[in-house]
Amino acid sequence: METRIHKYKQGDKYIVLDVNSGGVHLADEMIFNMLDHIRPEPNADNLGITAEELAEKLPRYDKEEIAECLAELEQLYKDKCLFSEDEYRQFADKTLNAPIKAMCLHVSHDCNLRCEYCFAETGDFGTGRKLMPAEVGKKAIDFLIEKSFGRENLEVDFFGGEPLMAWDTVTATVDYARSIEKQHGKNFRFTITTNGMLLDDEKIEYINREMSNCVLSLDGRKEVNDRIRFTPNHKGSYDLIVPKFKKLVEGRTKEGRTDYYIRGTFTKYNLDFANDILHFADLGFRELSVEPVVTDENFPYALTEEDLPAIYKEYDRLYEIMEKNPGKFNFFHFKIDLNQGPCAIKRLRGCGCGNEYVAVTPDGDIFPCHQFVGMEQWKMGNIFDGNVDKSIKDYFAKTHIYSKKGCSDCWARFYCSGGCNANSFRYEGDVQIPNKLACKLQQKRIECGIALGCGQ
Amino acid sequence: MKHIKTVNKANLKETAAKGGCGKCQTSCQSACKTSCTVANQTCEANK
Numbered sequence: 001m002e003t004r005i006h007k008y009k010q011g012d013k014y015i016v017l018d019v020n021s022g023g024v025h026l027a028d029e030m031i032f033n034m035l036d037h038i039r040p041e042p043n044a045d046n047l048g049i050t051a052e053e054l055a056e057k058l059p060r061y062d063k064e065e066i067a068e069c070l071a072e073l074e075q076l077y078k079d080k081c082l083f084s085e086d087e088y089r090q091f092a093d094k095t096l097n098a099p100i101k102a103m104c105l106h107v108s109h110d111c112n113l114r115c116e117y118c119f120a121e122t123g124d125f126g127t128g129r130k131l132m133p134a135e136v137g138k139k140a141i142d143f144l145i146e147k148s149f150g151r152e153n154l155e156v157d158f159f160g161g162e163p164l165m166a167w168d169t170v171t172a173t174v175d176y177a178r179s180i181e182k183q184h185g186k187n188f189r190f191t192i193t194t195n196g197m198l199l200d201d202e203k204i205e206y207i208n209r210e211m212s213n214c215v216l217s218l219d220g221r222k223e224v225n226d227r228i229r230f231t232p233n234h235k236g237s238y239d240l241i242v243p244k245f246k247k248l249v250e251g252r253t254k255e256g257r258t259d260y261y262i263r264g265t266f267t268k269y270n271l272d273f274a275n276d277i278l279h280f281a282d283l284g285f286r287e288l289s290v291e292p293v294v295t296d297e298n299f300p301y302a303l304t305e306e307d308l309p310a311i312y313k314e315y316d317r318l319y320e321i322m323e324k325n326p327g328k329f330n331f332f333h334f335k336i337d338l339n340q341g342p343c344a345i346k347r348l349r350g351c352g353c354g355n356e357y358v359a360v361t362p363d364g365d366i367f368p369c370h371q372f373v374g375m376e377q378w379k380m381g382n383i384f385d386g387n388v389d390k391s392i393k394d395y396f397a398k399t400h401i402y403s404k405k406g407c408s409d410c411w412a413r414f415y416c417s418g419g420c421n422a423n424s425f426r427y428e429g430d431v432q433i434p435n436k437l438a439c440k441l442q443q444k445r446i447e448c449g450i451a452l453g454c455g456q
Numbered sequence: 457m458k459h460i461k462t463v464n465k466a467n468l469k470e471t472a473a474k475g476g477c478g479k480c481q482t483s484c485q486s487a488c489k490t491s492c493t494v495a496n497q498t499c500e501a502n503k
């Protein structure tokens with residue numbers, strides 16, 4: 001049977017999630033324990049257990065109170081926010097033939113850092129160092145306008161390698177898109193993901209004017225950052241970058257904007273990563289994202305099953321810190337808006353890679369997303385021929401929580417949406433098989449995020 | 457209710473009927489680029 005509820009304790013909260021309605025309930029300890037014994041049949045009229053039966057199973061509780069609790073649970077069940085059914089399969093293929101609305105432009109397959117864990121293999125994705133010519137960037141804009149059909153909001157992320165190494169292409173592409181967006185009825189949103197090395201006042205001003213989000217890569221405390229993120233001649237990058245990020249972020253926050261992320265990666269070397277998050281907060285940054293490294297488990301810094309207890313503990317610690325200091329900073333992976341989250345349709349498939357979202361290389365080759373770049377079997381075409389491989393696009397459109405192994409039974413399915421396809425392919429050899437370790441981390445973060453959402 | 461309190465609207469089912477408009481941001485564009493937490497996106501149709 002598909003998992004219908006998930007109950008867990010976070011800090012002193014007893015949380016009951018009704019998976020299919022998205023209902024989140026805060027329970028007392030008695031109800032929390034009663035729920036271990038309640039499993040209604042699908043589409044039943046009631047919860048299928050009496051107060052007497054429950055009292056027998058839970059002799060430590062007062063019978064009358066048990067009856068009172070059961071009445072409350074029956075009410076929630078009738079209101080369809082407890083043990084509600086999964087009725088979403090009918091929508092699973094709804095994004096077949098969806099327009100393409102987002103693009104990751106690999107303007108630079110080159111990088112000026114040599115971060116040890118880089119999935120882009122020091123920037124070139126194993127395909128040779130290259131910068132994207134401005135004509136390719138502009139053509140990509142034309143391509144996106146054409147393939148987005150009726151969609152108005154189009155997203156373009158400048159990515160790499162290090163995108164600032166191809167700054168002329170970035171500005172030429174943005175300026176071109178701005179010059180034609182109105183006539184096509186489009187609204188471009190640009191974002192950039194940068195290591196900051198080449199930031200200067202002029203670039204900061206341009207980015208703060210044109211980019212609706214920027215992702216600034218930094219791993220945390222100086223010693224943590226510099227151990228992994230260094231220059232080609234092995235010099236740490238922290239001191240070079242932090243002042244530039246501060247300047248960029250100040251430019252945004254003084255206008256009241258929160259649209260940036262300081263984004264770090266944690267590895268086996270810093271399992272106390274909450275300290276890195278706190279370090280960011282001390283530096284004055286508020287929008288923070290620190291994520292587990294994605295890499296082959298043979299590397300010394302890779303995260304493995306044996307690190308899980310330490311990582312769980314650290315996420316719990318971070319949760320406690322955030323619970324006690326609301327508003328001090330935001331942590332991307334704990335951010336779950338319990339009322340205004342995405343619609344169920346989006347939750348069925350998540351990232352939209354290969355269907356609504358594609359990545360484009362310096363040569364104009366199209367891949368399902370930035371992490372598939374360089375895997376020839378996933379190449380979907382080239383923007384200069386204008387055709388997109390329909391079989392690959394349809395494959396991703398039909399990839400969702402009901403197609404993936406284990407997801408339809410997983411309580412986290414409408415928060416995680418089936419995980420990262422690229423990750424699954426890279427580590428399990430199959431887009432349809434989620435990586436177990438990634439699942440466990442994801443589930444833990446979702447638990448913390450929902451618990452924080454309860455306190456707001 | 458005394459023993460259990462619902463903290464949100466529990467309206468995921470309604471969003472299925474109305475949803476899928478595609479106005480919202482693509483999740484990997486927002487911050488992560490290595491993983492996907494879709495639930496932290498917000499719906500733009502309701503804005």
Ligand code: SF4
Pocket residue numbers: 401404405406407408410411412413414416417418419420434435438439440442443
């Ligand atoms: S990818 Fe893993 S955590 Fe996500 S829904 Fe599937 S099984 Fe659950």
Ligand code: SF4
Pocket residue numbers: 351352353357368369370371372419420421422423484489490491492
């Ligand atoms: S497959 Fe993974 S990396 Fe690619 S867009 Fe989806 S979540 Fe992001």
